[in-house]
Amino acid sequence: MSGTTYDDYTASYAARAQGMTASEIRALFSVASRPEVVSLAGGMPYVSALSLDAVGDLLGDLVASRGAAALQYASAQGDAGLREHICEVMRLEGIAASPDDVVVTVGSQQGLDLVSRIFLDPGDVVVAEGPSYVGALAAFAAAEARIVHVPMDDDGLVPAALAETLERLAAAAGQQAKLLYTVPAFHNPAGVTLAAGRRAEIMDIAARHGVIVVEDNPYGLLGFEQSPPAALRGEHPGVIYLGTFSKTFAPGLRVGWVLAPPAVRDKLVLLNEAAVLCPPTLSQLAVAAYLETQPWQEQIKVFRELYRDRRDAMLDTLDDLMPAGTAWTRPTGGFYVWLRLAPGLDAKAMLPRAIAERVAYVPGTAFYADGTGAGALRLSYCYPPPDRIREGVRRLAAVVEAELDLLRTFGAAAAPHGDRDARLRADSPGPELA
Numbered sequence: 516m517s518g519t520t521y522d523d524y525t526a527s528y529a530a531r532a533q534g535m536t537a538s539e540i541r542a543l544f545s546v547a548s549r550p551e552v553v554s555l556a557g558g559m560p561y562v563s564a565l566s567l568d569a570v571g572d573l574l575g576d577l578v579a580s581r582g583a584a585a586l587q588y589a590s591a592q593g594d595a596g597l598r599e600h601i602c603e604v605m606r607l608e609g610i611a612a613s614p615d616d617v618v619v620t621v622g623s624q625q626g627l628d629l630v631s632r633i634f635l636d637p638g639d640v641v642v643a644e645g646p647s648y649v650g651a652l653a654a655f656a657a658a659e660a661r662i663v664h665v666p667m668d669d670d671g672l673v674p675a676a677l678a679e680t681l682e683r684l685a686a687a688a689g690q691q692a693k694l695l696y697t698v699p700a701f702h703n704p705a706g707v708t709l710a711a712g713r714r715a716e717i718m719d720i721a722a723r724h725g726v727i728v729v730e731d732n733p734y735g736l737l738g739f740e741q742s743p744p745a746a747l748r749g750e751h752p753g754v755i756y757l758g759t760f761s762k763t764f765a766p767g768l769r770v771g772w773v774l775a776p777p778a779v780r781d782k783l784v785l786l787n788e789a790a791v792l793c794p795p796t797l798s799q800l801a802v803a804a805y806l807e808t809q810p811w812q813e814q815i816k817v818f819r820e821l822y823r824d825r826r827d828a829m830l831d832t833l834d835d836l837m838p839a840g841t842a843w844t845r846p847t848g849g850f851y852v853w854l855r856l857a858p859g860l861d862a863k864a865m866l867p868r869a870i871a872e873r874v875a876y877v878p879g880t881a882f883y884a885d886g887t888g889a890g891a892l893r894l895s896y897c898y899p900p901p902d903r904i905r906e907g908v909r910r911l912a913a914v915v916e917a918e919l920d921l922l923r924t925f926g927a928a929a930a931p932h933g934d935r936d937a938r939l940r941a942d943s944p945g946p947e948l949a
């Protein structure tokens with residue numbers, strides 16, 4: 516962002532735009548993008564592992580053979596052929612769906628926006644895991660919703676905590692939760708997966724409270740050990756399910772989808788028309804052609820092996836070098852490790868010092884709408900090669916060690932401050948935070 520900070524439009528903004536500002540973390544990331552900094556911050560898939568020549572040929576062939584359709588407007592629901600392929604992809608995770616119930620979106624990020632706008636009035640309550648994906652928090656904040664977090668442990672969302680939170684909300688006038696937002700598989704940012712034994716219980720609790728479950732599942736096919744975890748939507752047709760080709764193929768195409776019950780689907784199509792007329796035709800046909808002509812399941816295997824090696828590089832180095840008192844999750848898929856600092860340390864305060872030591876991460880506060888999370892941070896292993904990951908963790912371990920030394924010498928810094936207007940403080944999901 517450039518230019519003067521004076522804003523002539525202040526008096527004119529809608530309430531939902533008043534509180535939108537770039538966070539301080541953003542400013543630091545402009546430094547973190549320098550080549551000497553190892554960034555363990557961004558969530559960018561390693562698209563260089565694709566056969567880029569094959570993708571180039573596919574795009575050329577597509578325009579040569581079907582250019583008039585590929586470069587034209589099309590249906591707001593999305594290309595019918597692509598929607599059939601999307602159902603084949605979802606079958607891998609135990610979902611039997613009809614292409615009629617799929618709406619193609621501009622990435623699952625637009626799915627989050629559409630779902631928010633369909634269900635949320637200002638002040639409505641969304642219950643979300645703590646921590647939660649920053650882009651989902653941003654979509655809920657843009658809809659002026661109130662976000663209430665429910666804790667997770669190594670097995671994902673904690674059912675007893677969910678029940679307690681929903682009961683507490685139901686008891687307060689006008690606070691009944693409307694949506695439960697969850698990423699059950701290979702969570703961003705927590706790096707955990709909802710245990711199979713908890714799934715039915717979570718769904719029962721949500722049903723008991725009349726809460727709609729929104730399942731966001733970008734990483735389900737990127738498991739390192741087992742076959743993909745079954746999606747919640749598989750056994751529960753009332754779940755609103757968000758999918759994407761961003762992690763299994765390419766985020767730059769911006770093709771995702773929402774699978775929803777027919778009544779909701781109809782509203783999604785109308786809202787999609789208002790938002791973008793139709794999802795990008797060229798991208799949709801490119802994804803359909805990719806799924807038809809390329810060994811896409813083999814490619815997912817390539818990604819899984821690549822990310823598993825990088826996960827191993829990160830966990831091994833953390834095990835070797837992180838000072839005592841630090842704890843982290845051990846992801847079995849996806850892109851992220853969630854690391855808890857020893858009590859008394861603050862990940863946001865530590866970030867400038869980490870960047871000075873040439874390593875970047877995302878402080879935990881980015882993933883909470885209520886100003887908490889300062890004691891934790893997210894590390895991603897998806898993008899840098901293993902030797903850079905080892906170097907980055909080595910630098911981070913030295914920074915944490917130095918912070919602990921300071922803490923032992925001078926005692927805890929001032930307690931982390933809460934936010935006055937947490938509702939509007941969710942960071943927007945730029946590339947560093949995605």
Ligand code: PMP
Binds near residue numbers: 623
């Ligand atoms: N949900 C989650 C949990 C994510 O991690 C991301 C991207 N990082 C998205 C949604 C959005 O992805 P896209 O819009 O590229 O499909």
